[in-house]
Amino acid sequence: MEIEHQRRLIRAVARGERQAFEELYEGSGSRLYGVAMQLMRTPERAEEALQEAYVKIWHNAGEYHEGRGSVMTWMSSIVRYRCIDMLRAISRKEGRQDSIDQDDTLELVAPELVSPLNPEAPDTAALTHCMGTLNQNDLQFIHLAYYQGLTHAEIQAHTDTPLGTVKSWIRRGLQRLKGCLNNELS
Amino acid sequence: MNYLKDERLDALASDYVMGTMQGLARERFIRLMQTYPAVRERVWFWEQMLAPLNERLPLQSPPPHMWDDISHRIGFTAMDKQDAANDETKSPWLAWGGGLATAAVLIMGIFFLMPVTEQTTLTEQVAVFKDGNQPLWLMEVSDGELTVQATSAVAMSDEYDYELWIVPADGGSPISLGLVPESGMLSRTLAVNTRDMAIKAMAVSRELPGGSVTGLPGEVLYVTELTIL
Structure with missing residues (x-):
């Protein structure tokens, strides 16, 4: 969906126009459900997170402004934060520090399985290039955090890597990513 | 810092x-x-x-019932029934479904008790939230900037946060202006579409840490009117 069209829609949603909200949903639902499924891992949890996110989008449409990036970026962030809140709540409820099953450990730390799933997306060329400049450890930890919703402590537990190393590798990777993307986009 | x-x-x-x-x-x-x-x-x-x-993630179609579920949560379904019934009062407070209706009814009751006053907009105004005679927050809006100053009388807690709301004069759903501080001062740029909005009152609610996740107020604690400078 074209960026300006989405901005027109979100302005209409802020005015309470339901038709615009439905159109926004139709144009974004598949993308945002993909984000929720990646983090929540089960349809039931992903559906719950997505529903809550869209309710928030409806009520907070007036808070969107161009400083937040595209409407899709803003909505994706709402979905991600809702998923992360739910993952943390699940962890607390189940009395464990990690929010994924032990059986998933090997799967999650296998680089080929945590690699992005759709590298052909047209708007991600710069990111794909820059991700390729990261070393394997940085890349793997960024994937575990961003795509699996793991905390530093969870990554530590699942990779048997010291906490300080986990933090520094992620931050180092992100700084390199930032530098590379700034170069690519300037 | x-x-x-x-x-x-x-x-x-x-x-x-x-x-x-x-x-x-x-x-x-x-x-x-x-x-x-x-x-x-x-x-x-x-x-x-x-x-x-x-x-980079693959697109995944949400299940067919997703839109209906979202509509139900927001209250569209109830609103449609309300429209069909041609209710002359047509209050969206009554249209909210499920648990949201509780907060709506509570806050509506508060506003019905308030005297009808001139509707105002967020141009250049002040408001004071009080507990009895004790001021809690001083709020000022000027040139699209919202400033909220907490007094020492605000009860501090790690268990909950306070959230600030606009109550529109047209009876529409409350609009969040975000969390307000338990101490010190907060300054924030107002969203453009709230600046010229006709406002009946301002409210502060108690929410779980991070604020309302439903987009509607939880427990409404304080309500006040705006005063034009």
Whole structure:
């Protein structure tokens, strides 16, 4: 969906126009459900997170402004934060520090399985290039955090890597990513 | 303030956006975001920086019932029934479904008890939230900037947060202006579409840490009217 069209829609949603909200949903639902499924891992949890996110989008449409990036970026962030809140709540409820099953450990730390799933997306060329400049450890930890919703402590537990190393590798990777993307986009 | 040192801020903002920050650290950082524009802007920067990661994920069609479920949660279904019944009062408060209706009815009751006053907009105004005669928050709006100053009388808690709401004069759903501080001062730019809105009252609600996730107020604690400067 074209960026300006989405901005027109979100302005209409802020005015309470339901038709615009439905159109926004139709144009974004598949993308945002993909984000929720990646983090929540089960349809039931992903559906719950997505529903809550869209309710928030409806009520907070007036808070969107161009400083937040595209409407899709803003909505994706709402979905991600809702998923992360739910993952943390699940962890607390189940009395464990990690929010994924032990059986998933090997799967999650296998680089080929945590690699992005759709590298052909047209708007991600710069990111794909820059991700390729990261070393394997940085890349793997960024994937575990961003795509699996793991905390530093969870990554530590699942990779048997010291906490300080986990933090520094992620931050180092992100700084390199930032530098590379700034170069690519300037 | 250490948090605002550039390198530190960058690290914290990226931790927050990545989702690796948790617990009290995350709550503290959310408060910093609410207080300092520079912190919010750095978070937005990282959200945009990492957004292409979302685009690399495969699209997945939500189940067919998803839109109906969302509509039901927001209250569209109830609103349609209300319209069909041609209710002359046509109050959206009554249209909210499920648990949201409780908050709506509570807040509606409060506003019915308030005297009808001239409708105002957020141009240049002040308001004071009080507990009895004890001022809690002083709120000022000027040139599109909202400033909220907490007094020492505000009860501080790690268990909940306070959230500020506009109650529109047209009877529409309350609109959140975000969390208000338990101490110190908050300054925030108002969304453009709230600046010329006709307002009946302002309200402060008690919410779980991080604020309302439904977009509607939880427990309404204080209500006040705006005074034009």
